[in-house]
Amino acid sequence: MSSDLTRKTADELARALSAEEVSSVEVTRALVDRIESVDGSIHAFLHVDAEGALAAAADVDRRRADGDQLPYLAGVPIAIKDVLATKGMPTTCGSKILDGWIPPYDATVTARIKAAGLPILGKTNMDEFAMGSSTEHSAYGPTHNPWDTTRIPGGSGGGSAAAVAAFEAPLAIGTDTGGSIRQPGALTGTVGVKPTYGGVSRYGLVAMASSLDQAGPVTRTVLDAALLHELIAGHDPMDSTSIPDAVPAVVAAARRADVKGLRIGIVRELGGEGFQPGVEARFTEAVELLTSAGAEVVEVSIPSLRYALGAYYLVMPSEASSNLAKFDAMRYGVRVPPAGVDDPSAEQVMASSRDAGFGDEVKRRIILGTYALSSGYYDAYYGSAQKVRTILSRDFAAAFADVDVLVSPTSPTTAYPLGDKLDDPLAMYLGDVATIPANLVGIPGLSLPVGLADEDDLPVGLQFLAPQKADDRLYNAAAALEQLLEQKWGGTLLSRAPELEAIR
Amino acid sequence: MSEPVTGISREDVVHLAGLARIDLSDAELDHLATELPAILEHVASVQEAAGDDVPAMSHPVPVDNVFREDVVRPSLAPADALAAAPASDQQRFLVPKILGEG
Amino acid sequence: MTVETLVPFEEALTRYDPVMGLEIHIELNTATKMFCGCPTEFGAEPNTQVCPVCLALPGALPVVNAKAVESAIRMGLALNCEIAQWCRFARKNYFYPDMPKNFQTSQYDEPIAFDGYVDVEVDGETFRIEIERAHMEEDTGKALHVGGSTGRIHGADFSLVDYNRAGIPLIEIVTRTIEVPPEKAPAVARAYVSHVRDLIGGLGVSDVRMDQGSLRADVNLSLKPKGSTTLGTRSETKNVNSFRSVERAVRFEISRHAGILDAGGRVVQETRHFQEDTGTTLSGREKSDADDYRYFPEPDLAPVSPSREWVEELRATLPEPPAVRRARLQADWGFSDLDMRDTIGAGALDLIVATVEAGTTPQAAKKWWLGEMARRANESGHDLDALGITPQQVAEIQGLIDAKRINDKLARSVFDGVIAGEGTPEEVVVSRKLEVVSDDGALGAAVDRAIEGDPDAAAKIRAGNLGVAGALIGAVMKEMRGQADAGRVRELILEKLS
Numbered sequence A: 001m002s003s004d005l006t007r008k009t010a011d012e013l014a015r016a017l018s019a020e021e022v023s024s025v026e027v028t029r030a031l032v033d034r035i036e037s038v039d040g041s042i043h044a045f046l047h048v049d050a051e052g053a054l055a056a057a058a059d060v061d062r063r064r065a066d067g068d069q070l071p072y073l074a075g076v077p078i079a080i081k082d083v084l085a086t087k088g089m090p091t092t093c094g095s096k097i098l099d100g101w102i103p104p105y106d107a108t109v110t111a112r113i114k115a116a117g118l119p120i121l122g123k124t125n126m127d128e129f130a131m132g133s134s135t136e137h138s139a140y141g142p143t144h145n146p147w148d149t150t151r152i153p154g155g156s157g158g159g160s161a162a163a164v165a166a167f168e169a170p171l172a173i174g175t176d177t178g179g180s181i182r183q184p185g186a187l188t189g190t191v192g193v194k195p196t197y198g199g200v201s202r203y204g205l206v207a208m209a210s211s212l213d214q215a216g217p218v219t220r221t222v223l224d225a226a227l228l229h230e231l232i233a234g235h236d237p238m239d240s241t242s243i244p245d246a247v248p249a250v251v252a253a254a255r256r257a258d259v260k261g262l263r264i265g266i267v268r269e270l271g272g273e274g275f276q277p278g279v280e281a282r283f284t285e286a287v288e289l290l291t292s293a294g295a296e297v298v299e300v301s302i303p304s305l306r307y308a309l310g311a312y313y314l315v316m317p318s319e320a321s322s323n324l325a326k327f328d329a330m331r332y333g334v335r336v337p338p339a340g341v342d343d344p345s346a347e348q349v350m351a352s353s354r355d356a357g358f359g360d361e362v363k364r365r366i367i368l369g370t371y372a373l374s375s376g377y378y379d380a381y382y383g384s385a386q387k388v389r390t391i392l393s394r395d396f397a398a399a400f401a402d403v404d405v406l407v408s409p410t411s412p413t414t415a416y417p418l419g420d421k422l423d424d425p426l427a428m429y430l431g432d433v434a435t436i437p438a439n440l441v442g443i444p445g446l447s448l449p450v451g452l453a454d455e456d457d458l459p460v461g462l463q464f465l466a467p468q469k470a471d472d473r474l475y476n477a478a479a480a481l482e483q484l485l486e487q488k489w490g491g492t493l494l495s496r497a498p499e500l501e502a503i504r
Numbered sequence B: 001m002s003e004p005v006t007g008i009s010r011e012d013v014v015h016l017a018g019l020a021r022i023d024l025s026d027a028e029l030d031h032l033a034t035e036l037p038a039i040l041e042h043v044a045s046v047q048e049a050a051g052d053d054v055p056a057m058s059h060p061v062p063v064d065n066v067f068r069e070d071v072v073r074p075s076l077a078p079a080d081a082l083a084a085a086p087a088s089d090q091q092r093f094l095v096p097k098i099l100g101e102g
Numbered sequence C: 001m002t003v004e005t006l007v008p009f010e011e012a013l014t015r016y017d018p019v020m021g022l023e024i025h026i027e028l029n030t031a032t033k034m035f036c037g038c039p040t041e042f043g044a045e046p047n048t049q050v051c052p053v054c055l056a057l058p059g060a061l062p063v064v065n066a067k068a069v070e071s072a073i074r075m076g077l078a079l080n081c082e083i084a085q086w087c088r089f090a091r092k093n094y095f096y097p098d099m100p101k102n103f104q105t106s107q108y109d110e111p112i113a114f115d116g117y118v119d120v121e122v123d124g125e126t127f128r129i130e131i132e133r134a135h136m137e138e139d140t141g142k143a144l145h146v147g148g149s150t151g152r153i154h155g156a157d158f159s160l161v162d163y164n165r166a167g168i169p170l171i172e173i174v175t176r177t178i179e180v181p182p183e184k185a186p187a188v189a190r191a192y193v194s195h196v197r198d199l200i201g202g203l204g205v206s207d208v209r210m211d212q213g214s215l216r217a218d219v220n221l222s223l224k225p226k227g228s229t230t231l232g233t234r235s236e237t238k239n240v241n242s243f244r245s246v247e248r249a250v251r252f253e254i255s256r257h258a259g260i261l262d263a264g265g266r267v268v269q270e271t272r273h274f275q276e277d278t279g280t281t282l283s284g285r286e287k288s289d290a291d292d293y294r295y296f297p298e299p300d301l302a303p304v305s306p307s308r309e310w311v312e313e314l315r316a317t318l319p320e321p322p323a324v325r326r327a328r329l330q331a332d333w334g335f336s337d338l339d340m341r342d343t344i345g346a347g348a349l350d351l352i353v354a355t356v357e358a359g360t361t362p363q364a365a366k367k368w369w370l371g372e373m374a375r376r377a378n379e380s381g382h383d384l385d386a387l388g389i390t391p392q393q394v395a396e397i398q399g400l401i402d403a404k405r406i407n408d409k410l411a412r413s414v415f416d417g418v419i420a421g422e423g424t425p426e427e428v429v430v431s432r433k434l435e436v437v438s439d440d441g442a443l444g445a446a447v448d449r450a451i452e453g454d455p456d457a458a459a460k461i462r463a464g465n466l467g468v469a470g471a472l473i474g475a476v477m478k479e480m481r482g483q484a485d486a487g488r489v490r491e492l493i494l495e496k497l498s
Ligand SMILES: [Zn+2]
Pocket: C033, C036, C037, C038, C049, C050, C051, C052, C053, C054, C055, C167
């Protein structure tokens, strides 16, 4: 029974729970057991709160028994990326500098999840401060891809994606600054959505790049993503950049799943050179399926995309260099005095703590960002990068005048072996080429698994992009494609993932 | 627009590390001094895209005038505020001696 | 410490022209902080007014206080500034333990208000001070330096930081270079700060107390040799805690810079701290090219674009302009031009207004504030409003005089008591036993003793020589230790000797 429960989608669980066919405690217990059994080989979690999750589950069960009206997902367990503040539960952002930090407050996303009665299974692994594309930059060791544990799960949200792919959780929260939800989704065969910037509150999301960061759902199905999206999205007065408008009707869109007459644009610049043949093959087949279902597919060109990666790797480190200044070991965090200095000053202790507490990638980006903002270079680097965002926005607006959604492969490659690109930051940065533009211009993006690459039998993701505040279009198109693919496959992609060996 | 120099010397990295307040080791400084110019060369293309007439975008979704009313909200209990402090005394954060001034 | 050669002020001005600018920081009196809902009460227990936002806990985000923006716009309008159509906050990045985020959320090249002016009066002459900008920002926490000698930063063993003040809204007002005759510079600087205090105080957006730090003035000063167009290196003097100190700081810095330049030295670009006790400035932090604040637009805060309708609504809430108000008050009070000039020069205008409102005549209010209070302020080096006595208390004391319960001489003792914190004027009169004796029984007995003690004088008065009555009155007052109603004593003497 318990292995069945772990394989169910959030929507199935929600229905079973409301029909009282199963209790939240049973579901939560099954997932906690699954985590205990397989997470030793995956390392999706940095912290598991079995006790807290079971208590929350018991509370939901009690309220349901009392006849309380509960939110749809009440009782469905969830995992949260360790970059969101969780009151009373460790929050490390994958960094040594925050080892042991227990926030005295909840992120708005966390608060909404708790208020809706979802038991929180724990906190998922990530690249330190979400800086990375492989989860190898976690100070607490990498996460392994459930499809092949010698490979990366993508990043920075490799923990959330792997947890969902490995059936350790039906739902997870990720955050996406340059693809950290979508790229791990592609590499683990799961669904990942980066909502419109401002669609989900950033309050309590430990910022990497304030103008790019966005939290979103990580799930196994499009409908589950929509259900979670609807739960966490919406205006938050604690986040000045939160969109005041009503949340797009994403659940209705996911249930509609109809692409007839939908105008779809293939982004010419996001393909070809640098894209793995197996990725391109699955992408092309998926587009053909959409065409066969009545979508009008055209090719569009966004020439300014060639500047996107450069703009991203200036804006992101610049904002990060400032956002991470607060980690100085004065009010919280691990204080590491300099070795061999008697009676060190605050300045020295800050500098030594930041050296000891931050990993290489974080330091690299802080120094790069400090440079890009420094006097004499601001206009050439940060200033120019922000102008590129304007140009990109205009080009995307022009493209969306002709099509409803844009599509591209989510990632140029499938999951690569652990360690492969660790010493070549530029090569790793290039892997973000297709996901970065959405963050630069604030539009929503969704990655859907579309099959396995022929050369390595590893998952391939297709990315849908829509205009700002039109997140519902992603769900409609992706849900349609998901149905077409599963009909073709005769089941889900994840059902073809290898069984994980239980490690006890 | 000033003409940037994509070459970053080791001395520059030392200066940047000072601004960023990170006590980088010699090995780290050496490493970054070779790595950063390569990254910068790659990102420098943004300069050719950006004309003077293009406004810089600081906020991807335009929303103006987001204010809160001047109404008191509960603060943290001092014990919670200080709970994560590496050191504290007399309900204050204890920090090592401060050399310079703000 | 290096010994500085100072050139006397007047002599310095024969060779150099001062180039002066002033920065004033005004702490707003909003109920909550600039970017979070924490209260702003002065003197609260340490770290009781902090939250994830103002402690810069990971993940927390700022939201702008509407009242602070409103106050900033009203201040901008009062300073005759343009109000920005659209402006942003910016991060000023530097590390300091009393600044939780290690950047200050401020405004950089897009201030909320800019291009304004104020007209200030010195010795009957009006000078226009141009305002470059007024922008919104936030205050820092407060560090208590422990160990070492005197709680100073140098030589301390460690510091204890309280973040209650961190995030309290500040408006920084920056002047352009102040173009005035060199010899007037110190007085104009003082008059400007005093004028801004009155102006902002009149808006009700700040307590504007220099002694409590809700108004802080920094003096930027450099000298250029007469006839030269080359600007000198400037110093930035902080810790100037009274109007008088503003004037003294300008004078001192002119003397100090001249001394350095005369000796062929170079002025160091640095922050200096004014020393109230000596009237000098001490070197603080050297500024250098290494100061690179890496300003960039604050992505966590939305831009501010005040509608013109809102700006006009706020303009309508401004009190009457200072010049108009002064003319009105002068007419109401019947003050001469000289009275008015002295009043403004002493920074006593609002104090007299409040004293008159509390029921005292303008003449009496002026007498106390420009006389007794000005003398005390001068002796203690405080500004009038920092003496520890309120206009209401002055009015109460004048009321006691009018009721003949004390006299002018006893009033001084009441002032002493009130300033010493002994209570209300009424309480001080009681506890110090200051009430004049007008009880005829007690006074009569004292008069009888005086007549007995000086039969010669008594005889002369009986003979109609009233001029010697003073001797007997003096004897009675002495016996009563001053606490007698002198007028009544005189009447009793004349009655008894008629
Ligand atoms: Zn606060």
